[in-house]
Amino acid sequence: MSENIIELIKENVIQGRITRDDEGIEEDMAGQPGVTELVEEALASGIDVSEIINKGLTASMQAVGQKFETGEYFIPDMLASAEAVGTAMEILKPHLEKSGVKPKGKILMATVKGDLHDIGKNIVSILLRGAGYMVKDIGNNLDTKDIVKAVREEKPDYLGLSALLTSTMVSMEDIIKALEESGLRDKVKIIIGGAPVSEEYAREIGADGYGADGFHGVSVIETMNGIN
Amino acid sequence: MTLLNDPIQIDKDKIFNRIGYDGDSVPSSRTASLVEDYIDNYYDLIAPSYSHTVKTIKSVNQNRVDVGDSVILESYKVARLMERCEKVAFFALTIGGYLEELATHLADKGLVLQATVLDAIGSGTAEKLAARIEQNIREEAGRDSMVVSRRFSPGYCDWNVSQQEMVFRALGNNVPGITLNESMLMVPQKSVSGIIGIGRPGNDIEQYNPCITCLEKDCPGRRR
Numbered sequence A: 001m002s003e004n005i006i007e008l009i010k011e012n013v014i015q016g017r018i019t020r021d022d023e024g025i026e027e028d029m030a031g032q033p034g035v036t037e038l039v040e041e042a043l044a045s046g047i048d049v050s051e052i053i054n055k056g057l058t059a060s061m062q063a064v065g066q067k068f069e070t071g072e073y074f075i076p077d078m079l080a081s082a083e084a085v086g087t088a089m090e091i092l093k094p095h096l097e098k099s100g101v102k103p104k105g106k107i108l109m110a111t112v113k114g115d116l117h118d119i120g121k122n123i124v125s126i127l128l129r130g131a132g133y134m135v136k137d138i139g140n141n142l143d144t145k146d147i148v149k150a151v152r153e154e155k156p157d158y159l160g161l162s163a164l165l166t167s168t169m170v171s172m173e174d175i176i177k178a179l180e181e182s183g184l185r186d187k188v189k190i191i192i193g194g195a196p197v198s199e200e201y202a203r204e205i206g207a208d209g210y211g212a213d214g215f216h217g218v219s220v221i222e223t224m225n226g227i228n
Numbered sequence B: 001m002t003l004l005n006d007p008i009q010i011d012k013d014k015i016f017n018r019i020g021y022d023g024d025s026v027p028s029s030r031t032a033s034l035v036e037d038y039i040d041n042y043y044d045l046i047a048p049s050y051s052h053t054v055k056t057i058k059s060v061n062q063n064r065v066d067v068g069d070s071v072i073l074e075s076y077k078v079a080r081l082m083e084r085c086e087k088v089a090f091f092a093l094t095i096g097g098y099l100e101e102l103a104t105h106l107a108d109k110g111l112v113l114q115a116t117v118l119d120a121i122g123s124g125t126a127e128k129l130a131a132r133i134e135q136n137i138r139e140e141a142g143r144d145s146m147v148v149s150r151r152f153s154p155g156y157c158d159w160n161v162s163q164q165e166m167v168f169r170a171l172g173n174n175v176p177g178i179t180l181n182e183s184m185l186m187v188p189q190k191s192v193s194g195i196i197g198i199g200r201p202g203n204d205i206e207q208y209n210p211c212i213t214c215l216e217k218d219c220p221g222r223r224r
Helices: A002-015 A035-045 A049-069 A075-099 A119-130 A143-153 A171-179 A199-205 A214-224 B012-018 B029-047 B074-080 B097-110 B112-144 B161-170
Strands: A105-109 A134-137 A159-161 A189-193 A209-211 B049-056 B060-061 B065-066 B073-074 B087-094 B148-150 B191-199
Touching: A002 A049, A002 A075, A002 A189, A035 A049, A035 A075, A049 A075, A049 A119, A049 A214, A075 A119, A075 B029, A075 B074, A075 B112, A105 A119, A105 A143, A105 B191, A119 A134, A119 A159, A119 A189, A119 A214, A119 B097, A119 B112, A143 A159, A143 A171, A159 A171, A171 A189, A171 A199, A189 A199, A189 A214, A189 B074, A199 A209, A209 A214, A214 B112, B012 B029, B012 B112, B049 B097, B049 B161, B060 B074, B060 B112, B065 B074, B073 B161, B074 B148, B087 B112, B087 B161, B097 B112, B112 B148, B112 B191, B161 B191
Parallel strands: A105 A134, A105 A159, A159 A189, A189 A209
Antiparallel strands: B049 B087, B060 B065, B065 B073, B087 B191, B148 B191
16 A cells, blocks of 8 residues: 555656646646645555655656656656655645654755846756755845855755856855855855856865756765765 | 737747757657647737847957947957948847746746746747847848848857946947846846847858857857
8 A cells, every 4th residue: 555655656756747637748647646646645544754755755856867867858857746746845844843854954055146047046956855955045146145144044054056157157256265264164065056167167166066957966965965 | 020019939849949858859748738838828928128229330459349439349259240340230128027027936936847938938039039120130231231240249259248238338228128237137137138240241241150260169159
């Protein structure tokens, strides 16, 4: 029973089906229970929340990541799956504390000063939530001092910085220096992403990592977290 | 042609391309339906506006084009184009801010797929509008037996984004619906600005493309 529901949750996350009304990647799935109905059924059946998360949600996003890497899935497909996981996590939220399930880590996401682009940051954020992290998106066009303040107050494990322009990516180095000056640098790992930045640039400015795309960003953080 | 009022035909395949599908890949029917739904209804989400002007080039040297009225374009590659031209058209356009506000709202609600599709449609619409304005400038120039170059925008190649200020200065700092932020980015984001060279036929103006000889082979802005 339990294995069957978990397997169905996994399958429906991979299909990106949130509710009974949704089509999946494969057609003719509308009418069958989606992730919302299945997670509610799993809770009603007394299935452990950690089992739903680990065997149902996290495992399914790993499968989606593999499909993306091999070219079977495209960005919209992985976003549909990540949205399904996001919906499942909302349903599970009230049950997390009493079941003792903790997020894998806390991540602050920000787009740097002068830069208004946030689609890439949104994609990475939803994938990280799908992977089991607590993500707080603090916005775009943010002053260095506001990012430092957020790090001080929120105490994240990771800080994700995004920029789409060569003219704005230089702020990333300023932020790292400001965190050093504030005594916060060794308390947070910094991952950068966005079209103009690179692994080399990350090293050059003293960031801890670089995410080439959404799933790569998740993978970099998982490695830092000792999970891969 | 009514520049702002005629319906803008959005190419579905280009939207698929913008959201990550390459030439041969086939979107799932669900994604295709979502894109089609938004294309059918996006027009209520836009409020296009634009401005353009044509100025005579005063002088061109190594890295600098003087258009008068304190409008100076600083770029080696723009200067190589403008030394073939007599005039330069400046333009800026936007599709308005509502579409991107809605995309942000959807993303905040966790509906990132819908936000991504809407964002791609917004970018596609702005590009279509830019092409329409380019065509309008081409037709105006044609009436004087002139030809026009491709579009060039601040931020591409060696033309620094800070030069956006010069485009807006040429337009009298009065572009309906668009403001510049401190990084010289246009707000709303779904806006396009730039210049088009205008000159006599036979000076290799229409085909001028600095990308052909550029060594940055992986440049995302590379034009064929």
